[in-house]
Amino acid sequence: MKSILLITLCVFSFSLSFAKDAAPLADDPVIEQRLISISEEMRCLVCQNESLAGSRSDLANDLRREIRTLIKEGKSDDQIRSFMVERYGDFVLYRPPVKPITWLLWIGPFVILLIGIAGLLTYLRRRNNAVTNIALSDDDNKRIDALLNNQDEKKAL
Amino acid sequence: MKVKFLIPLVLFVVLVVFLAMGLSRDPQEIPSPLINKPAPAFEIPQLSETNQTFSPASMKGQVWILNVWASWCVACREEHPVLVELARSKVAPVIGLDYKDKREDALAMLAKQGNPYLLSAFDANGRVGIDYGVYGVPETYVIDKAGIIRFKHIGPITMNILNLKIYPLISELQKS
Numbered sequence: 001m002k003s004i005l006l007i008t009l010c011v012f013s014f015s016l017s018f019a020k021d022a023a024p025l026a027d028d029p030v031i032e033q034r035l036i037s038i039s040e041e042m043r044c045l046v047c048q049n050e051s052l053a054g055s056r057s058d059l060a061n062d063l064r065r066e067i068r069t070l071i072k073e074g075k076s077d078d079q080i081r082s083f084m085v086e087r088y089g090d091f092v093l094y095r096p097p098v099k100p101i102t103w104l105l106w107i108g109p110f111v112i113l114l115i116g117i118a119g120l121l122t123y124l125r126r127r128n129n130a131v132t133n134i135a136l137s138d139d140d141n142k143r144i145d146a147l148l149n150n151q152d153e154k155k156a157l
Numbered sequence: 158m159k160v161k162f163l164i165p166l167v168l169f170v171v172l173v174v175f176l177a178m179g180l181s182r183d184p185q186e187i188p189s190p191l192i193n194k195p196a197p198a199f200e201i202p203q204l205s206e207t208n209q210t211f212s213p214a215s216m217k218g219q220v221w222i223l224n225v226w227a228s229w230c231v232a233c234r235e236e237h238p239v240l241v242e243l244a245r246s247k248v249a250p251v252i253g254l255d256y257k258d259k260r261e262d263a264l265a266m267l268a269k270q271g272n273p274y275l276l277s278a279f280d281a282n283g284r285v286g287i288d289y290g291v292y293g294v295p296e297t298y299v300i301d302k303a304g305i306i307r308f309k310h311i312g313p314i315t316m317n318i319l320n321l322k323i324y325p326l327i328s329e330l331q332k333s
Contacts, residue, residue: 041181045292048184059292062283087290089190 031071038080039064042092051094189290189309192234196223196300197288204255204277210280211252213304220330222323223298224274225254225286226260236313237270243319244273249299249327253277256286256294279302299323301330 036053044055063084070080084092096102136144137149191197200212213223224240227234244251253274255263260279267274280286289298292311299308308326310318 045187059283062287066284086190087287088292089187091187106223116200 019082031068034071034077035064037069038067038077041094044082045088045092052092165268179319185293186311187292189306189311191290191298191306192309194306196283196298196304196306197287199288201278201285204279206276207260207279210277211276213300216250216252216300217304220249220302220327221300222249222251222327223254223289223300225252225256225266225291225294225296225298226277226333227256227258227294228266230256232313233295234266234270236295237273239314239316239319240273241271242316243314243323246324248324249331250275253293254285254289255279256291257281257283297323299330300329301327302333 039052040054042052044050044052044057044060046057046059047055050057050060052063066083067080070083075083081093090096092104096105098106167242180259197214198213200210203211226236240251241257251274255277257280263277265277267277278285283291285301289296289307295313297308297310297314301307308322310322314323
């Protein structure tokens with residue numbers, strides 16, 4: 001009984017020591033919800049494979065604090081997004097905006113898909129034409145039947 | 158008919174070119190949207206003269222260099238001799254932006270390694286850094302007479318970058 005208590009205590013203190021590391025929450029859960037929804041769509045610039053919401057880097061902390069302030073100032077999501085883009089460029093956005101420089105990025109895969117489909121269709125059509133239909137004579141049919149029957153007998157054995 | 162067999166080879170070469178381009182790029186280097194935009198205004202205390210402030214507006218009319226640094230930043234130590242060299246050349250004033258640092262640590266580092274800066278502004282909470290899009294110290298900006306950012310370098314500057322990019326740019330900007 002004592003050991004169970006001890007283990008529980010250990011586990012509890014362990015999780016407590018981790019709780020310290022968590023980012024401070026704003027007093028207002030509504031603000032925090034908006035902060036998460038905005039920052040999940042943004043890339044942390046220090047650790048580029050993490051979102052701004054998930055990153056523990058110092059800069060991400062600062063930027064979350066900044067976004068929190070902007071939310072409190074009553075800025076819209078779009079205004080906050082452009083605040084970030086003005087400073088760090090489109091790179092912070094996980095969804096790059098559609099503009100001439102990103103056209104290739106957005107429609108490129110579909111263009112490649114269309115090229116692939118066109119190539120496949122021409123290939124299939126050409127192959128279809130290459131195979132000529134051979135008219136079978138009665139003799140041929142008899143020989144085929146004989147061969148097939150022969151095989152059936154073998155299988156039966 | 159022979160040409161058909163070359164198609165995979167051509168595709169392969171195209172693929173290799175794209176991959177080679179992708180590999181030779183540094184993913185840490187993101188083109189700054191601040192190039193050719195006015196340097197964001199700020200007014201914060203200086204590092205050594207705590208009762209005085211620094212504002213980029215006071216640099217109007219001259220080409221200057223803003224270098225973001227910190228005593229905790231290892232790459233800054235590597236860059237430091239290059240900055241000292243840059244300051245010695247006296248081509249343009251170098252202003253430091255001490256980013257998220259402790260005052261005594263920063264002053265100790267300058268005392269030990271030499272101070273290339275005309276002065277350093279002390280950005281204790283990194284708020285100015287955010288306006289300048291700082292994400293990896295050290296970062297270096299060249300700002301022209303009208304207060305427009307003309308060049309940004311992320312990471313330590315080397316003698317090579319100094320000679321090939323920064324010096325030519327400064328002399329060009331000073332002419333106008």
